[in-house]
Amino acid sequence: MVALPDPEDFTRELLVASNSDRGRLLQYLHAIQQRYSHIPETSVHQLALALRLSESRIRGVIGFYSFLHDTPRGDYDILFSDSITDHMLGSRVLLGDLCTRLGVEPGLPRADGRVTVDVTSCTGMCDQGPAILINGQAVTRLDNFRISSIAALIENLTPLDEWPSELFEVQDNIRRADILLSRGSCGGGALRALVEKGADTIFGEIATSGLRGRGGAGFNTAMKWKFCRAARDDEMNDRVVICNADEGEPGTFKDRVLLNSHADDVFEGMTLCAGIIGARHGYLYLRGEYLYMKHALEETLAQRRRDGLLGQNILGQAGFDFDIEIHLGAGAYVCGEESALIESLEGKRGVPRVRPPFPVTHGYLGKPTVVNNVETFMAAAKIALEGANWFRAVGTEQSTGTKLHSISGDCDRPGIYEFPFGVSIQQVLEECGAADTLAVQVAGAAGSTIPPAEFHRSIAFEDISSGGSFMVFGRHRDLLDMVQNFSRFFVHESCGFCTPCRVGGVLLKDLVDKVHAGRAGTADIQELHRIGTVVKLTSHCGLGTEAANPVLDTLGKFPSIYEKHLTQADYQPAFDLDAALQDARDLSGRDDAGAHIRTDL
Ligand SMILES: Cc1cc2nc3c(=O)[nH]c(=O)nc-3n(C[C@H](O)[C@H](O)[C@H](O)COP(=O)(O)O)c2cc1C
Ligand code: SF4
Structure with missing residues (x-):
């Protein structure tokens, strides 16, 4: 590996080149992260002095963004796209395979510091997944062959700019x-x-x-x-x-x-x-x-x-x-x-x-x-x-012109489609080669889940509004996997500023996990409704107000995806509180009925 310049010199050069501009803090951190695989202490100190900011403010910025780190990542930092469509294309198996080949635990740098393998939110390559980022560069269309090539390139310490260029080809796929x-x-x-x-x-x-x-x-x-x-x-x-x-x-x-x-x-x-x-x-x-x-x-x-x-x-x-x-x-x-x-x-x-x-x-x-x-x-x-x-001349009265749609999931021709506003979901499905469709998720994790009975509806501001995401789910899918993926996404992406989104999002995720694991009862479903509604009505920004959509939408339109996982007719706690109090009973030397929560003892 080529010797890196001293981080102090590198940070100083960055600051001098742009007159120590406070507004560029994130750009400085980006450049330092790319060079040193983390933000060294010395750089934090220098930035604080030059920009007249407190070190804690700079650390707060580093902590906020998932691509910035205060401890070193591997020389090859690999992030698997964690989108539901990447999962559907087998990304989790490929991640396990790469970790095994490289002898690395997900999320932790290998002992020699050479490589880290982790996950990140959707990388915007859903038409050609599974996808990863390696030191920020996208590699798409992963399969077993590509995974074994990548493992070999890393073990041989091949610099990224000498990797085969076809690995880094990203296609437009305009259909x-x-x-x-x-x-x-x-x-x-x-x-x-x-x-x-x-x-x-x-x-x-x-x-x-x-x-x-x-x-x-x-x-x-x-x-x-x-x-x-x-x-x-x-x-x-x-x-x-x-x-x-x-x-x-x-x-x-x-x-x-x-x-x-x-x-x-x-x-x-x-x-x-x-x-x-x-x-x-x-x-x-x-x-x-x-x-x-x-x-x-x-x-x-x-x-x-x-x-x-x-x-x-x-x-x-x-x-x-x-x-x-x-x-x-x-x-x-x-x-x-x-x-x-x-x-x-x-x-x-x-x-x-x-x-x-x-x-x-x-x-x-x-x-x-x-x-x-x-x-x-x-x-x-x-x-x-x-x-x-x-x-x-195209579109509808209230939604003029066309809209670009990013189509992914269970269809023959994923990619970019430009349709006039007013196009029906059914028309889109036919053009992208989707058959036997269980549901379409329009407008992403924050959007709406559309069942077949609504495929006649149109994409337009007056009907189903969309920023452009169109994910197709075939009949063989369990939609609860999608709900679980989205609820985890919102927990990861919440900025934490307001309580309904920060706490409510975690409660929703835990409840969805509980249903998914087959440990939930009907009372949990009511709780999902209740918490989802509170999060929607009381969150500060659009992230929180839309975060419960996947749960609320599927509860209303696809209740069976929950019902088939329910094992308890009534409420079943997520953990055994009475057992958890055993240490306290041991300490106090009491084990009578009054020292128990359960009344059936
Ligand atoms: C959580 C969240 C994420 C958003 N992400 C984007 C985005 O990636 N791109 C975008 O153009 N608008 C996004 N928006 C909407 C923007 O806030 C804003 O409305 C938009 O950029 C305005 O541009 P437009 O009027 O051309 O649509 C997002 C909104 C929220 C609440
Ligand atoms: S709703 Fe918006 S402001 Fe509130 S925690 Fe979520 S992301 Fe932050």
Whole structure:
């Protein structure tokens, strides 16, 4: 292995290169983690001094993000994607196989420090799973052959950049293209339209198109831009445009494909937004799992600068100044929530803010900020070029245009499908080659479980709303496996800020585990209902309010998946409290009936 520079020198260089910018804390930690497989004490100390932050604040940030560690990981740090669709493709058997071959316990570095094998939440490769990350680089389509090759490469100490390049191939798998994906790149055309026709005219096109956010909630895009443009303007044009490429919802991978093959249009949409609202700074918040794309994205940005489409005086227009920086996330699903994302961009733990105020008036560093999804920006660029009527011609009255769906699970052709809004679940199933389907999970772990009786329903904001995840479950599946996987996911991803989500999520998970293990009774089912409802009604952010969906939805639509696991007609405690008190009885020397909880003794 090549000798590493001293962490102190490396950290100092990072700080000097960017003027010790507090907002870049997460980016510094990322770089240090990548180099040293953890954040050494000395780096924490240096960062604290240079950024004038307490060491505990920095440790708090390290503790928050699952890709950052304060103790060393293996030189080869392997993370298996823990999505339910990876499980369905055999990931757990492959994980066991790799651990056996390498002689390593899951989650612990091998004694020689060479390798760690662990799991991580969905890596956004569900169309080509099972997938892993090795030192942040994605390897997909794992099978026994790939696992044995990987074990050999590690035992031979082969540096990652000498591994066969086909291991790191990530496919787009675009199976159906409609108005967005079938057009060539805008190539600056949307910005030329903005300059020629004026910001008000192009804004009018976006408004008339009816474009709604593609990240899930479906907020009207023009309205968001208008609120931001109208927000206080004490510092001229100091507004911010953020592209949300966190894409952490299990089963969603369409933004990965857009950024891989249509990044130029996404950046064009961000620049268009900047021209309309009056912003000078833009950020692409890229999920840490997509690290492998960062270099190509930087290249696309550099080319746009050379073409006069980014930077100062864009297209020769004095005062049209805008540039984009890429920030990497570090394995925290909650950072997809826009206010948590902004906290993370500011170098903090990604805890959702109390709202109002909303980001459009008080966002990044308190500045008026637009946050939109990757697909939203791309659609906006196309609308500026092609016009509102072109967009409105497809979709439904309330949901205009098309939507990209990431399809995975039990079907012949997983991948990316662009359908007009209003498409029925049945149509989607037919196109992706799914037969004998038990259920479809639309919109990811936070979405809805759809039974066959509802396959006539359509995907549109007025019916079943979706950010793009579409997971298919065949009749041979036990849906309780899905519920268990999702309830564990939400416990892992809760930021811990509010009690209903932090505690309620664990209670839900424990109860689902209890049902799964065949130890539950009917009273546990009532408890699942009760706790699920409390978590939904009282959590602080969208993560908590949607975390009980898989449980509540399946309890209502698929009660048999619970009933068949029930072994107790009545309540059965998860553990024997009377037995647990034996130590206390021994200590007190009492063993009479009054010293027991059980009354049948
Ligand atoms: C827990 C959670 C995770 C989210 N993850 C994402 C995400 O990965 N990408 C995204 O665009 N929006 C995500 N959102 C929605 C964002 O908060 C926000 O509504 C969206 O980025 C706005 O963009 P849009 O209007 O273009 O959809 C998430 C929301 C929550 C509550
Ligand atoms: S609902 Fe969950 S993720 Fe959201 S703020 Fe509360 S604890 Fe954090």
